[in-house]
Amino acid sequence: MIDAKKFFGQSDLLDRLVLRQLSHIKHNWELVWDDENEKYEPEEDSYAEKLNQLIEEFGRVNPPQKYHENEDCLAEYVVANLHWQINKVNGRWVGADYVRILEQGGFHDIDEVNLILATAGRIKAATDRNQYHFDYMEQSHQKILANVLAIILYHRTDP
Numbered sequence: 001m002i003d004a005k006k007f008f009g010q011s012d013l014l015d016r017l018v019l020r021q022l023s024h025i026k027h028n029w030e031l032v033w034d035d036e037n038e039k040y041e042p043e044e045d046s047y048a049e050k051l052n053q054l055i056e057e058f059g060r061v062n063p064p065q066k067y068h069e070n071e072d073c074l075a076e077y078v079v080a081n082l083h084w085q086i087n088k089v090n091g092r093w094v095g096a097d098y099v100r101i102l103e104q105g106g107f108h109d110i111d112e113v114n115l116i117l118a119t120a121g122r123i124k125a126a127t128d129r130n131q132y133h134f135d136y137m138e139q140s141h142q143k144i145l146a147n148v149l150a151i152i153l154y155h156r157t158d159p
Contacts, residue, residue, distance in 0.1 A: 002123050004058035005038055006132070008051075013135045017146035018153070019047050025157055047153050054152060058120050067121020070114040074105025081108070099147040103154075112152045119148050 008014060010033045019029035028046040033039075042049040064070060068091070075093050078084045078101055086095035093101055106115055122145050131137045137145065 001060070002058060002063055002120060002127065004055045004120075004123060007123055007127070008055050008134050009033060009038060010035075011134050013142075014051075014146075017142070018149045019051070021147075021150050022047060022153060022157075025154070050153055050156060051149075054149070054156075057116060058123060061116060061120040063120035063124035064117050065121070067118045067125065070118040070121065071102060073114045074109060075101050077105045077108045099144070099151075102148060103151045106151050106155050109155075112155055115148055115152050115155075119145065119152070122148070 011031070015029055015031040019026075019031065023029040026045050026047050028043055031046075031048055031051070032041045032043075034041045039052045039055075040048040042052070072088070075086065075088070078096075079086060082104060084096055084101070084104075086093050086101060088094075092098075102115070106112060109115055122141065126132075126137050126141060126145075129138075131141075134142065134145070
């Protein structure tokens with residue numbers, strides 16, 4: 001298991017990299033950490049509570065060793081059902097923006113299971129490389145992780 005609270009807690013970047021891109025849906029995108037309760041303070045018109053729930057969910061998931069396989073399921077759905085002209089070349093999907101591939105594949109991902117597992121795997125991979133907090137991740141991996149979190153929150157937004 002992973003300590004997702006420790007990994008995402010007291011972040012200076014999480015709100016800017018994850019929630020700001022969703023500010024057209026919920027305008028209050030800035031996060032405030034509650035030291036006593038070890039979570040982000042829930043606020044009106046904010047994703048803070050959903051983010052807290054998501055962080056707790058990551059802590060209950062057994063991270064896969066090969067998290068890219070979970071992301072590949074989403075890409076394969078996009079190829080088979082949306083007929084995107086993308087291919088996997090040398091372990092990377094080419095032909096479209098990777099985040100858009102995950103976003104579109106996520107519409108078919110019931111309860112965001114593959115996105116959740118991939119995220120847990122990405123967190124585990126980061127900590128295995130001595131990157132113990134979101135704010136201190138290698139930048140390209142941090143960007144993908146932030147976008148995947150935003151995708152999950154978007155898919156879980158009440159209409």
